[in-house]
Structure formats: structure tokens, C-alpha cells
Amino acid sequence: MKAFTRETSTVVFVPGMNCDTDQIIPARFIKADRAEGYDKFLFHDIRRDAAGALDPDFPLNRPGADKARILLVEDNFGCGSSREGAVYALVDAGIRALIAPVFGDIFFNNALKNGLVPVRLPRPLCEALAAHLADHPRAEVTVDLAAGQVVLPGALGSHPLVLDAFARDCILRGLDEIELTLTHMDEIRAFEAARIAANPWLGR
Template sequence: MAEPFTTFTAIAAPLEMSNVDTDQIIPARFMRRPRDERYSTYAFHDLRFTPDGAKRDDFVLNRPPFDQAGILVAQRNFGVGSSREAAVYALLALGIRAVVAESFGDIFFSNALKNGLLPIRLAESDCTALRNLVARQPGTQLTVDLPQNLLVAAGSAAYHFAIPDFARDCLLRGLDEIGLTFTLLPEIEAFEAARGTAA
């Protein structure tokens, strides 16, 4: 799991695409690659690069200042398609900590929450307004305030969002499910000791 997610402020990039599937986020041929310093190059690889490896100027994340984005503002059905945690790993490697969209693929939504990437569902009109804002004013920063469940655009509106309580608690504490289990280690050890005595 990443570090605790409390508040996060970053440049936002507008992704004017709906139905972005996990194979677009990370093509299947990279699935077995190690999570090393090259991993960020796999994110949106075929959208970002030509077959000969040159950057595509028409893809938003290749253009300054959007190439420094930490928040994506997408359209509906982000992360649909096959189940692959690697899609979340690739976005995190690229520096993306939150994705705002009208809707998400169910498995991607779950994988994101378990690995420290915050998927924020907002109404279509709100997503459109945010994409228009950050496209019109490149470099615009958004702030995610997870303790308050708010997404804030400086000088603009604040948007309330909701995520499951358990996932929110884990994000705030920087814990995945294994890490959460380790926080219960004293109780687990006490239970095992008592069970051994009873036997």
C-alpha cells in the first residue's frame, strides 16, 4: 500500500475518453514485467507512444503541464474490461493518485481502493465542468480532502464524493488488507496462545 492518503493536491489532466479499458491503461504484453523504474512507461503505453517509441503529441499526458498530472478527470466507465491490478500499479507509477469519473469498472474500482489509488465518482455534469476547467486553464490543481470526502478546485466548486467506509479507513491509514491484519497481530497472538492453553 502507498503512504496514508489524507489530502492530496496535484495538477489535473482532462481525459476526454469514455470506456477506457484496462488493456488501454496497461497493454497485456507488459503484465509480466517487474515493477521497476520502467513501469511508468507502460501506463497508457499505446496511447502515449507510436510503434517506434516516439511520443504522441496528441495524447494529453504527453503535453506540459499535463505530463505532471497526479489527478485524472475522465469520462464514464473508466477501467472496464479484464481484471488486472497492474492497471492500478501503472497509474500509480505514473504519479496518478486519484481518478475522477462518472463511473468505473467494478473490479478496477475495488483494485484501486486496495492499492492506494482513489477512484472518485461524480455526476456527469460535474466531471464535464472539471474537465473543461482544467483544459481551459492548464496547470490547474485540484485537492482531494479524504477526511472530508471533498474534491476542491481552487476558486471553483467543491464536490462531495463517497467511498466505502472500510476502504476509506484503509486509505487514511495507508493499509492494505495484509497490513490491516498485521495491526491485529497482538489479538491474533493472544487468541492463539489461549487456544493452545485450552488444548
């Protein structure tokens, strides 16, 4: 996965309480080849009108929204089924961080395993940020994982960014759990060789 240390970006507010993984990526697209990118499926059904055309009023369809690397979302984002494809769709669309009061638990952990930083801030602060963005759509937010802080625009200040230490280290290094294991191959091989030397029957 792509390493994340610090991202400064404009922010798109995507409203909607309890936005579940089927809204983030409808189930019918999960069988698609990931190598071709899941970004085209992101919010597929809710960002289109009844005729299937992109709705110009949907936040991510507005001019310049595709440049944003941070989304502000509402309570319980990513609830519902455990599909990891919801995170793939966001990552493939270039989203590096999400800000919300609360995330769905499984979605939160899937995000960490794919280098997508879920930032939890108090609800009143998220609401204040949404109000600020409504008046200042070009305002930027900095998510600084290395420094452990989130810097909001205007007078909204700087706030701690707290993640599990193991997940934080993996994201900073750009390593998922398999890639992290592979960094220890010399020690693994040495252990296997010593174990077989001490127990020759294991090598038969």
C-alpha cells in the same frame, strides 16, 4: 501502500469512453517486474504514434503533465479485464486520484486496495471540469479524503467524496488488507496461545 489524506494538484484530462485495462496497460507488460515500476507502461500503446514515438498531442505527453497527481477520465474507465496492473501503472506514475462519472467495478476496487482514490462525480460536473481545464490548464483540484470532499476550481464548487468506510480508513492509514492484519498480530498470537492452552492437542 502510501497513505492518502489530502492531495491538491493540477489535473490532466485523458478523454476516451470505455478506456479498458488493456489501454491502461497492455497485457504483454503484466509479466514485467513490478519492482522496476509499471509507470513506463501507462497508456503505452495509445500515447505513441505508429512508429512507437511519444505522441506530443496525447495529454500525458504534454509539457508539465508529469507533475499532475490527478486525472480526469470519462465513463467506464478501467472496464475490461480484472488486471491489477492497470492500477499499478497509475500508482507508479504518481497518480493519487482519478475523477470520472463511472469506473469499471473491478478496477474501482483494485484502486481502493492500492491507495488510488477513485472519485465519482456526476457526468455534467465532469464535463464542466473538462471544459474549465481546457481554458485553465493550470487549475488545481483538491481531493480531501480526510474531510470527505472534492474542491473543484473556479465556480464548480465543493462536492462530497463518499467511499466505503473500511476502504477509506485503510487508505487514510496507508494500509492494505495484509498490512492491516499485521497490526493485530498481538491479538492473533494471544488468541492462538489461549486456544492451544484450552485445546492442547492442537499443538501436537
